[in-house]
Each structure stands twice: as structure tokens, then as C-alpha cells.
Amino acid sequence: MKPLDAAQLALFVGILALITKPLGLFLVRVLDANGRTWLDPVVGPLERLTYRILGIRSSAQQDWRQYTASLLAFSLVSCVFSYVILRLQDRLPLNPQGFAPMSDHLAFNTAVSFTTNTNWQSYVGEATLSYFSQMVALTLHNFTSAAAGIAIAAALVRGMVGSSVRTLGNFWVDLVRITYYLLLPATFVFALFLVSQGVVQNFHLYTHAKLSDPFTIQVPLSDSNGVPVMTNVVVTVHTARLQADGTPVLKDGSAVWEDVPVSDGHGGVVRTNLPVMVDQKVDEQVIAQGPVASQAAIKMLGTNGGGFMNANAAHPFENPTPLSNFVQMLSIFAIGSALTYYLGRVSNNQAHGWSVWAAMMVLFLAGTAVCWWAEARGNPIHQALGIAADAGNMEGKEVRFGIFNSALFATITTDASCGAVNSMHDSFTALGGLIPLFNLQLGEVVIGGVGAGLYGMLVFVVLGVFIAGLMVGRTPEYLGKKIQAYEVKMAMLALLVLTLSTLGFTAWAAISPWGLAGLNNSGPHGFSEIFYAYSSANANNGSAFAGLTANTPWYNITLGLAMLVGRFLMIVPILAMAGSLARKRTSPPSLGTFPVSGTTFVILLIGTVLLVGALNYLPGLALGPIVEHFLTGQSQLF
Amino acid sequence: MKTLFTELRVALLATLVLAAVCCGLYPLAVYGVAQALFPKQANGSLLTDAGGTLRGSHLLGQNFTSDSYFHSRPSSAGSGYDAANSSGSNLGPTSRKLADAIAQNVADYRQQNGLATNAVVPADAVTASASGLDPHISPANAALQADRVAKARRLSRQQVDELIRSNTEGPDWGLLGDPRVNVLELNLSLDRLGASAPASTSKPSI
Numbered sequence: 012m013k014p015l016d017a018a019q020l021a022l023f024v025g026i027l028a029l030i031t032k033p034l035g036l037f038l039v040r041v042l043d044a045n046g047r048t049w050l051d052p053v054v055g056p057l058e059r060l061t062y063r064i065l066g067i068r069s070s071a072q073q074d075w076r077q078y079t080a081s082l083l084a085f086s087l088v089s090c091v092f093s094y095v096i097l098r099l100q101d102r103l104p105l106n107p108q109g110f111a112p113m114s115d116h117l118a119f120n121t122a123v124s125f126t127t128n129t130n131w132q133s134y135v136g137e138a139t140l141s142y143f144s145q146m147v148a149l150t151l152h153n154f155t156s157a158a159a160g161i162a163i164a165a166a167l168v169r170g171m172v173g174s175s176v177r178t179l180g181n182f183w184v185d186l187v188r189i190t191y192y193l194l195l196p197a198t199f200v201f202a203l204f205l206v207s208q209g210v211v212q213n214f215h216l217y218t219h220a221k222l223s224d225p226f227t228i229q230v231p232l233s234d235s236n237g238v239p240v241m242t243n244v245v246v247t248v249h250t251a252r253l254q255a256d257g258t259p260v261l262k263d264g265s266a267v268w269e270d271v272p273v274s275d276g277h278g279g280v281v282r283t284n285l286p287v288m289v290d291q292k293v294d295e296q297v298i299a300q301g302p303v304a305s306q307a308a309i310k311m312l313g314t315n316g317g318g319f320m321n322a323n324a325a326h327p328f329e330n331p332t333p334l335s336n337f338v339q340m341l342s343i344f345a346i347g348s349a350l351t352y353y354l355g356r357v358s359n360n361q362a363h364g365w366s367v368w369a370a371m372m373v374l375f376l377a378g379t380a381v382c383w384w385a386e387a388r389g390n391p392i393h394q395a396l397g398i399a400a401d402a403g404n405m406e407g408k409e410v411r412f413g414i415f416n417s418a419l420f421a422t423i424t425t426d427a428s429c430g431a432v433n434s435m436h437d438s439f440t441a442l443g444g445l446i447p448l449f450n451l452q453l454g455e456v457v458i459g460g461v462g463a464g465l466y467g468m469l470v471f472v473v474l475g476v477f478i479a480g481l482m483v484g485r486t487p488e489y490l491g492k493k494i495q496a497y498e499v500k501m502a503m504l505a506l507l508v509l510t511l512s513t514l515g516f517t518a519w520a521a522i523s524p525w526g527l528a529g530l531n532n533s534g535p536h537g538f539s540e541i542f543y544a545y546s547s548a549n550a551n552n553g554s555a556f557a558g559l560t561a562n563t564p565w566y567n568i569t570l571g572l573a574m575l576v577g578r579f580l581m582i583v584p585i586l587a588m589a590g591s592l593a594r595k596r597t598s599p600p601s602l603g604t605f606p607v608s609g610t611t612f613v614i615l616l617i618g619t620v621l622l623v624g625a626l627n628y629l630p631g632l633a634l635g636p637i638v639e640h641f642l643t644g645q646s647q648l649f
Numbered sequence: 650m651k652t653l654f655t656e657l658r659v660a661l662l663a664t665l666v667l668a669a670v671c672c673g674l675y676p677l678a679v680y681g682v683a684q685a686l687f688p689k690q691a692n693g694s695l696l697t698d699a700g701g702t703l704r705g706s707h708l709l710g711q712n713f714t715s716d717s718y719f720h721s722r723p724s725s726a727g728s729g730y731d732a733a734n735s736s737g738s739n740l741g742p743t744s745r746k747l748a749d750a751i752a753q754n755v756a757d758y759r760q761q762n763g764l765a766t767n768a769v770v771p772a773d774a775v776t777a778s779a780s781g782l783d784p785h786i787s788p789a790n791a792a793l794q795a796d797r798v799a800k801a802r803r804l805s806r807q808q809v810d811e812l813i814r815s816n817t818e819g820p821d822w823g824l825l826g827d828p829r830v831n832v833l834e835l836n837l838s839l840d841r842l843g844a845s846a847p848a849s850t851s852k853p854s855i
């Protein structure tokens with residue numbers, strides 16, 4: 012933990028605080044169907060043309076049911092659209108590497124993953140997907156799932172501040188305006204910045220470079236049909252020949268030795284069945300290319316997180332420099348942070364917006380500190396093998412980012428439901444890996460996914476206000492609206508469905524052969540891999556303890572279902588709550604109203620988030636990272 | 650029913666229009682401007698040697714095994730630095746496989762660089778990176794390899810140190826990220842030195 016690292020953290024939080032207000036004010040204009048922005052002269056005509064093609068009026072208002080129906084219809088259609096492209100990519104253009112179509116379960120998993128803003132990846136991008144699939148099937152959702160998330164947050168806020176209204180806005184108008192006015196212009200500039208740092212943007216065949224220092228590897232030998240050649244030798248033991256009474260047969264005073272086949276216990280003999288290896292000279296490096304920058308920009312800003320390459324933001328072509336890394340981290344938090352300002356502005360209670368932001372920052376800084384400390388401290392098992400103790404845990408980390416920027420990125424990406432990674436969380440120390448996992452389980456409310464973070468946090472605000480109301484014995488109110496049984500039921504439903512899905516799927520996989528077959532690590536870390544996968548899918552995060560081999564029918568389908576639950580069974584109760592709140596009359600605050608700003612509120616909110624998260628997930632965490640931490644101290648290996 | 654049909658029709662139209670804008674216009678616009686403004690970066694920051702042979706990318710590490718080259722970090726990308734198959738090891742803190750690999754790497758590193766059998770080694774030298782394509786090693790790692798390379802190439806330690814220095818990138822803006830040495834660039838500059846000037850016969854110092 013170097014002083015320079017603390018300076019980077021201060022710079023990060025400082026810049027984030029500075030951009031929150033201007034970006035929040037811009038959001039206020041974008042999320043108002045009649046709002047004016049400086050982009051109107053360019054984007055306005057495109058916006059009006061889009062409405063004409065869709066056949067909608069921008070002034071039309073929707074109640075919560077219509078708003079939800081439009082959202083679900085769009086999600087369904089765009090999900091099928093991507094599924095079809097992934098299944099047909101061999102017949103579509105821009106496939107210079109000639110990749111085959113995705114299998115049905117992988118295409119289902121991938122289409123759902125991007126539709127739900129999760130971007131869980133069961134595939135290796137640069138070895139599976141054509142440029143067309145990346146650019147169209149996936150990038151579409153990077154924009155629209157982000158825009159949909161922001162739209163839902165805006166609809167919820169409109170419901171909370173509107174007095175005795177039935178409508179929450181118009182989903183199509185929100186979708187189009189957020190995409191055109193906010194996401195597209197920002198990502199265009201961002202993508203060009205990334206290219207300037209070294210992120211590639213081309214449509215070339217993969218490049219072949221000649222190695223200066225060729226080397227030799229061992230590869231499995233294949234026959235002319237491409238079938239691996241296996242050894243097929245009877246296993247024997249060298250043993251003395253015995254007589255019937257068990258004493259050795261003697262010849263010239265010494266035992267007679269022979270090779271006896273080993274029985275497999277079923278009347279057969281044991282044969283070795285190993286692949287035959289041959290030397291292969293490696294004298295070139297094949298370099299993956301593609302339109303990476305345009306996708307990397309929106310994957311960060313839209314908190315999607317799906318990498319073009321397998322290694323995601325750890326790949327030098329997706330995140331080449333510490334500067335590109337810093338700006339990518341900022342962009343993950345930018346919109347989510349600005350939405351808290353939007354909340355304050357629209358609810359005429361800016362202190363409330365900043366208080367929510369402060370609660371998020373406290374949770375963020377606490378997580379960062381623990382993860383940073385744990386990774387800088389390193390792994391005592393590896394240090395005993397001769398690794399310098401002051402270097403920290405560098406397994407699965409890039410030199411240019413080092414310990415601090417890896418730990419910071421891991422905390423940000425899991426706080427924010429982004430899921431891009433610049434280091435491999437699977438190789439973090441036990442406690443360092445606990446932080447990303449616990450962040451997922453808090454429900455992605457620390458800044459959170461764009462939109463999703465705000466509406467998730469507002470669920471906790473409603474619960475927190477309710478708990479405070481119970482403590483002082485008054486009817487809880489939030490922004491002048493009475494919080495009653497219906498709202499609390501909807502808030503609890505959203506939280507409990509997530510918990511049930513995460514724990515249920517984890518328990519199922521952990522006791523099933525298909526679940527255990529995918530593990531890359533054994534012992535408690537193997538359990539953590541499964542727990543992380545379903546936590547990530549339900550939280551719509553998409554990062555992984557990536558050793559898990561999840562590209563199997565069982566994992567692809569169960570993770571796909573978990574993502575659908577995490578997205579839509581959360582959104583529907585929240586929009587129902589928004590509809591219910593919208594119909595209520597706003598009453599002026601009285602002396603007994605619990606203030607939703609200030610230190611007491613911030614502490615209450617943090618307490619609610621931590622309490623719900625810890626109560627639900629602490630037993631599971633004890634079986635995974637917590638026990639692994641103590642076993643690391645005892646040098647126990649698996 | 651009619652409402653459902655209308656919703657699905659609007660949804661389909663929205664999908665197509667947004668796909669045309671976000672997946673057609675947008676990436677192509679980025680492509681056009683990027684190729685015009687930053688052609689080198691947009692095409693992979695590729696490096697060619699004096700003879701015009703394409704040797705790799707400034708941003709991607711490669712496997713080096715000879716004594717006369719600086720060695721990159723261990724890699725889990727394919728068979729090692731496979732730039733079409735990026736990956737980390739994804740082995741956890743209590744993995745026996747990882748501990749065995751690190752023990753082997755430590756022993757190899759000490760032996761290759763003439764270090765004591767109980768010498769402490771830099772973490773990056775014996776652990777795999779996240780991408781398996783890390784182009785960098787730490788300055789401490791480079792310094793420990795310098796004697797080996799100098800000896801194999803019959804250069805003076807000062808000449809090698811000078812090349813390490815010129816291929817070391819500090820933190821961006823003096824603040825962001827960690828200091829690092831670009832291995833491929835360093836090795837290519839070693840080859841250039843060998844090609845342009847006769848190998849020095851002076852004894853390696855230290």
C-alpha cells in the first residue's frame with residue numbers, strides 16, 4: 012500500500028464528485044421528453060425520425076403496466092434478435108476467422124446475458140464470435156439494456172415525486188433519448204480516446220507476427236481424422252512369482268520376477284489412456300483484432316462489462332495503459348453517480364441525493380480498503396515459496412495496473428454491476444476475493460448498474476425509512492408519500508426473489524455432478540466459484556471466478572434463468588411500487604417526518620444494506636472465502 | 650391482443666432502428682475517425698524490425714526462452730502468449746496446482762539468473778498475468794535478469810541497463826499505474842544493438 016496509490020484513490024473520488032453534478036443536470040434534460048440540450052441541432056432530427064418509424068408520439072404517457080409491458084416486449088424481441096444472429100453467424104458477414112455458429116444453450120445464455128445487462132460470458136470472445144456478432148448482437152444490448160436501466164430508474168423517481176398521477180413517462184421515448192443524447196455521444200468520444208491509448212478498431216484478419224525467439228511446446232498428437240492418439244498400454248506391476256501358499260517361487264535360491272497386468276476388478280486389465288504428445292515449434296504469434304474500441308467504450312459507460320476479448324479489460328488491446336484504465340473506472344461510475352444528483356434535483360431535495368451518494372461512497376471506500384489491503388498483503392503460502400513479501404499477490408494481475416489499480420477496479424466493477432475485469436478475481440486472496448463477491452450480494456446498490464443501482468438503492472431507502480418509522484412509531488414517509496404495506500411488500504419481494512435465486516441455484520449446483528464438473532479449483536475455493544457465478548448472474552454483474560467452466564448446457568441454462576430472475580423479477584415489483592407511489596398525494600413534511608438526508612439517514616441506509624446482505628449471505632460466505640482465509644494461514648492446499 | 654401486437658411491432662422496429670444506429674453508424678464512425686487520426690493504434694500498435702519483418706505488438710507480450718533475451722512473465726494464454734486466446738490461470742490462493750507451478754517457476758528463475766537458492770524473487774517473475782499477454786515486467790525483475798542477458802550477448806551491464814532504462818515506462822502522468830519494462834521492445838532493441846554494433850567484449854561488470 013504505497014502513498015502514490017492513496018493519491019490515485021483521492022484523485023478518482025475527487026473527479027467522480029466533480030462530474031456528478033454537471034452530468035446529473037444533463038440527465039435531468041435528457042430524461043425530460045421536452046428537455047433541451049446543446050445536442051438538439053444534430054440529434055433532434057434523428058430522434059424525431061425514429062419516433063416516426065416507430066409510430067409513437069413523444070407526448071404519449073404510460074401508466075406502470077404499459078411502461079412495464081413496453082420494456083418486456085422490447086427485451087423479448089431484442090433478445091430473440093441476438094439469439095438468431097449468434098446461431099447464424101457463419102452465414103452473416105464480417106466473419107473473417109470463419110467461426111461456427113454458437114450452440115443453442117450458449118446462444119441462449121449469451122443473448123439473455125446481454126439483454127439483462129449482465130454480460131456473463133461463457134465463451135472465449137476472440138475464439139468464438141465473428142465481428143458481426145460482437146458489433147451487432149452484443150453491442151445493441153450494451154446500449155439498450157443500459158438505456159432501459161436508466162429509464163426504469165427515471166420512471167421510479169417520477170412515481171415518487173409525482174403527486175396523484177397515474178403515469179410514469181414513456182418507455183420508448185426514454186429509451187431513444189437516453190441512447191441518442193447520452194450514450195452515443197459519450198461513447199463516441201470515449202472510444203476515440205481509447206483508440207489513442209492503443210485499443211484496436213479494425214476489421215482485419217488476425218495478424219501473424221514472426222517470433223524473435225521461437226520455442227517448442229508439447230501438443231497432443233492427432234491422427235489423419237483429427238482424433239487424438241492415445242496410449243493404450245497394459246499397466247503391469249513388477250512382482251515376485253508366488254506359489255499357491257503365498258511363498259515366493261525360488262530358482263537357484265532367488266525369487267523369480269515377472270510383470271503382471273493390473274486387474275481393474277471387473278475381469279479386465281487396466282490400460283493407460285493418455286494422449287500421445289509430440290513437440291511442436293511455435294514461431295509465430297497470432298494476434299486477435301477487431302472493432303474493439305467501439306464496444307469497450309459502451310461496455311464501461313453502460314456498466315455492461317462484456318469484453319471483446321476473453322481477458323476483458325485485462326487484455327492490452329482493451330485496456331492498454333494506466334490512463335485508459337483510470338478513465339474506464341471513472342466511466343463505470345459516471346452515470347450511476349450522476350443519477351443520484353438527478354434524484355436530488357427532481358425530488359427538490361438535493362441533500363437527499365448527496366446523502367444517497369455519500370452512503371454509496373462509504374460502502375465503496377470500505378470495500379476498496381479491504382480488497383487493497385488483502386491483495387497488497389499477498390499470499391503467505393506463495394511467499395513461503397520465495398516470492399518477495401512486499402510485492403503482494405500478482406497472480407492474475409497485470410504489471411501496468413499493479414496491486415492497487417487491480418483491487419480498485421475489482422471493487423468498482425462489482426459495486427457497479429459492470430463486470431468487466433482488469434485482473435482475475437478467481438486468483439485473488441481469500442479476503443480480496445470476498446469483497447467482489449459480497450459486493451454482488453449487496454444487490455449492486457453501491458453506485459450500481461446504470462439505473463439499476465439507483466432503483467436498487469431506492470428499495471433499500473424505502474426499507475430503511477420503514478424500519479425507522481417502526482422504531483419511532485410513526486407512519487413512515489418518503490418524499491412526502493406514505494410508505495404502506497404494498498410498497499414494503501414490493502420492496503421485500505424484489506430482495507427476497509434475488510436471494511432465493513442466488514442461494515437456491517448455488518445449493519443445487521454445489522451438490523450436483525454437473526455443478527462440480529465445471530470447477531477449476533477444489534476445496535472451499537471451488538464452492539466460491541459456484542457461489543460467485545450465481546451471485547454474479549442474479550446481480551446482473553457478469554464478472555466471474557473465471558476458472559469455472561460454465562459453457563455446459565446445465566450451467567448455461569441455470570445461469571441464464573438466474574439472470575432473467577435478477578433483472579425482470581426485480582424490475583416488475585419496482586415498477587409496481589412506482590405506480591403505487593405515483594397515485595399517492597404528496598403531503599408537506601411535518602415535525603415527525605424522518606429526514607432523508609444527513610448523517611443519521613446515511614448511517615441508517617448503510618446499515619439496512621449491510622444488514623440485509625449479511626443476513627442473507629454470511630453463512631454462504633463462511634463456507635467459501637472466510638474458511639479459505641483461515642486455511643491459507645495454515646498453508647492448506649487443495 | 651391488439652395491444653400486445655402493437656407493442657411487439659414497436660419493439661421490433663425499435664430493435665432494428667437502434668441496431669442500425671448503435672451497431673452500424675456508431676462503430677463505423679469510430680472506425681473511420683480512428684483509422685484517420687490514430688492508424689497505428691487502431692491496427693494493433695504493430696512492431697517491425699529493421700528488416701521489415703512483423704515482430705509483434707507494442708502492447709502484447711511474447712514468450713522468450715533463450716538466455717540472450719529478457720523473459721516475460723509466465724503465461725496461461727493458450728500454449729503461452731497466444732494472442733488469439735487470452736486467459737489467466739484462474740487458480741485460487743489455496744490451489745496446489747498454483748503453488749506447485751510457482752515453486753517450479755521460482756526454482757527456474759533462480760537457476761537461470763544465477764541467484765542463491767533462497768533468494769527472494771519478484772512476484773511478477775513467477776506468477777501468470779490476468780490476460781496471459783502482459784507486455785511488461787517490473788523493473789526489479791528486469792534488473793535481476795540483466796546479468797544473464799549481458800553475459801549471453803557479451804555486452805556490458807551498463808549497456809543493458811541503459812536499454813532497460815529507455816524501455817521503462819513510469820506511472821502515467823507520474824501518478825497512475827506502476828512502473829514497468831516493455832519486454833518485447835527491450836528485446837527488439839537488444840537485437841538492434843547486436844545488428845548495428847559488434848558485440849562488446851568487455852567483461853560484464855558486477
